[in-house]
Amino acid sequence: MDQTIITPLDNGPLLVKGPMILQDAEGNPFPVDKPQVGLCRCGHSARKPFCDGAHRGKFEDCWRVEK
Numbered sequence: 001m002d003q004t005i006i007t008p009l010d011n012g013p014l015l016v017k018g019p020m021i022l023q024d025a026e027g028n029p030f031p032v033d034k035p036q037v038g039l040c041r042c043g044h045s046a047r048k049p050f051c052d053g054a055h056r057g058k059f060e061d062c063w064r065v066e067k
Contacts (some may be wrong), residue, residue, distance in 0.1 A: 010062045013038035013051035022049065 004018035016022075017036040023029050030049065038051035042059035045052045 008041070008061070008063045009038070011060050012055055013041055024049075 002019065004016065004020055007015045007017075009015055015036060015038055020032055020037075021029060022032050022037070022039075040048050040051045040055070041061065042055035044054035044058055046054065
């Protein structure tokens, strides 16, 4: 896979698959050593920017493309 795919999971994180460079606001890279990561959308994760599952029961969002 040579493209990056980002999928907002129902009531969960953004799932990012493919090659990526993840940086903080100052341009410092976060180490990413997996082919996919979950990025927190709820703000409850203790491992931001990564999801740690803390959203369960606290966050609801089911994003869809308008047709």
